[in-house]
Amino acid sequence: MNKKSLAIPYLIWSALFIIVPLLLIVYFSFFQEGQFSFQSYQKFLEPYYIKALWRSVQLAFFSTVICLIVAYPLAMLLSGKEMSNKQVVLLLVILPMWMNSLLRTYAWASLLENTGVINSLLQGIGLPTIKFLYGDKAVIFGMVYNFFPFMVLPIYNALCKIDPHLVEASYDLGANKVTTFRKVILPLSMPGVVTGIVMVFMPALTTFLITRLLGGGKVMLIGNIIEEQFTRTRDLSFGSAISMILMVLVLLALTFLGKKDSLDGKGGGLF
Amino acid sequence: MMNEKTRPNDYIIDLKHISKSFEDTQVLDDISMYIRRNEFLTLLGPSGCGKTTLLRIIGGFESATEGEVLFEGKNIGDLPPYKRKINTVFQKYALFPHMNVEDNISFGLQIKKMDKKLIQKKVYEMLELVNLKGYEKRSIDSLSGGQQQRIAIARALVNEPQVLLLDEPLGALDLKLRKGMQLELKKIQQKVGITFIYVTHDQEEALTMSDTIAIMNEGRVQQIGTPVDIYNEPKNAFVADFIGESNILQGIMLKDYLVRFHDVDFECVDRGFGENMPIDVVVRPEDIKIVDKDQGMLNGLVESVTFKGVHYEMIVKSTSYSWIVHSTVMSPIGSQVGMVITPPDIHIMKRR
Secondary structure, three states: OOHHHHHHHHHHHHHHHHHHHHHHHHHHHHEEOOEEOOHHHHHHOOHHHHHHHHHHHHHHHHHHHHHHHHHHHHHHHHHOOOOOOHHHHHHHHHHHHHOOHHHHHHHHHHHHOOOOHHHHHHHHOOOOOOOOOOOHHHHHHHHHHHHHHHHHHHHHHHHHHOOHHHHHHHHHOOOOHHHHHHHHHHHHHHHHHHHHHHHHHHHHHHOOHHHHHHHOOOOOOHHHHHHHHHHOOOOHHHHHHHHHHHHHHHHHHHHHHHHHHHHHOOOOOOO | OOOOOOOHHHEEEEEEEEEEEEOOEEEEEEEEEEEEOOOEEEEEOOOOOOHHHHHHHHHOOOOOOEEEEEEOOEEOOOOOHHHOOEEEEOOOOOOOOOOEHHHHHHHHHHHOOOOHHHHHHHHHHHHHHOOOOOOOOOEHHHOOHHHHHHHHHHHHHOOOOOEEEEEOOOOOOOHHHHHHHHHHHHHHHHHHOOEEEEEEOOHHHHHHHOOEEEEEEOOEEEEEEOHHHHHHOOOOHHHHHHOOOOEEEEEEEEEOOEEEEOOEEEEOOOOOOOOOEEEEEEEOHHHOEEEOOOOOOEEEEEEEEEEOOOOEEEEEEOOOOEEEEEEOOOOOOOOEEEEEOOHHHOEEEEOO
């Protein structure tokens, strides 16, 4: 048995569950009741949908930026040797990933509700309640909370892989800590940063769960619109068309990031 | 080579009572030594002897638990590495993988915000010095180990440090390349005329390149001296054993110029040890002359013979010791031979 045959189970799997559904989506997006048409794609050009897409990009962008800003320093702390209990912190970062994301988001919803746990507590000690839920902020919060580990881990990995002698060499050649970070640590950790951005931005762009539970139907993102086509309006063709558009956009973004990545440092690993 | 009497202001680095502990283990134990300007000094010792730690303390990557590092008379113990006029060539070169050769070499100069034209000129000169002209735009990945080594040296030297630290820089190279680089490093050191502090566990490398060798073991300096001095007059059994192969025996110094070991009295050239003092005796394998049986001072049975190229290495067993003997003439295994040791070849060392 040669090594190639070990890939057969995966090939069958991907044929059945990735390639066939993908072809079905392509088919659905171009055919309405057996008739070939661009109608579904044309429909997407309506301002309502373009706005929803733009909004999705914005919210996903903000949550990615927040994740990056919080995750990078944390990953640096975790990869350094000064911190003594970093295993515990790392575990705390990963721990939420072991729980179902639906469950976690539901939990936040009931914590943050107007009559939820936090507000009841505030009321109990005589403070005014806060309206957390149903809006962009709550959605961004949910995205950051859910996707944060996917930003920390690749950056942490990239930082751990940097040979400490490179940092010492930089000091040795006269660079202080700031310059060393700028000229050595940051560029060498770029593959991790790029991977982290992809791993956070992509799911944030297409989520419908977080928007539904924490946005309360007020925030309609592209993920929610796709979901609606399949579950409520039963417009399979339009749902497939939006999915196709999103996929092409994602592929374009990845190609761009991939090029950027290979310029800044070697081996992002994803593309 | 420098002569023995040097004025104190010729010391570029002066180490005073340096001790270093990592948690419970003491790595360096009260090391005091000085390093002269333009000297090639080698810290030599087995792994774990503290030589790399001492180098890192001089470079500023570790701080001493106790003691002072004086650089041109000033204590630099609290200065971070980027404020020291010292550069380092790291064991695995530590070249920046995201930069090409030119950017690696000019790293230090760019930080000093030096003029671009001048940087280019200096990079060119450095590449010329290390025999890699025309490699400016090459990526680090595309270089062989020996080439990376040269770039690492160029990257350090371009900053015109007063002291260059080298941490086993040839350790990753194969034997033939290493021999070539040893000579080349020595040449570079003489050309740029700065102080090299070199760490190695390879005694032959140390003997080939150094002006001065400091032999370290268990966190202490065992002996400092020129290669010739250390080879010919090892101060104790550790040094004798570590530098070259040796026959080391316990003996008694009966009086000046007379020593007894192996139950035989030998004339020697040493004095001042006192009378009837227990001492260690070192005899180098090449200093033992094989003669016919009963013609020498000792008799023995040839137990093994190994051809080593220039000479044969023989193990000759006498009544109480197995001698390592190097000779260009082979005596067959199983033959009885005599051995002669002349007074200047008997080295007496204080018992540790």
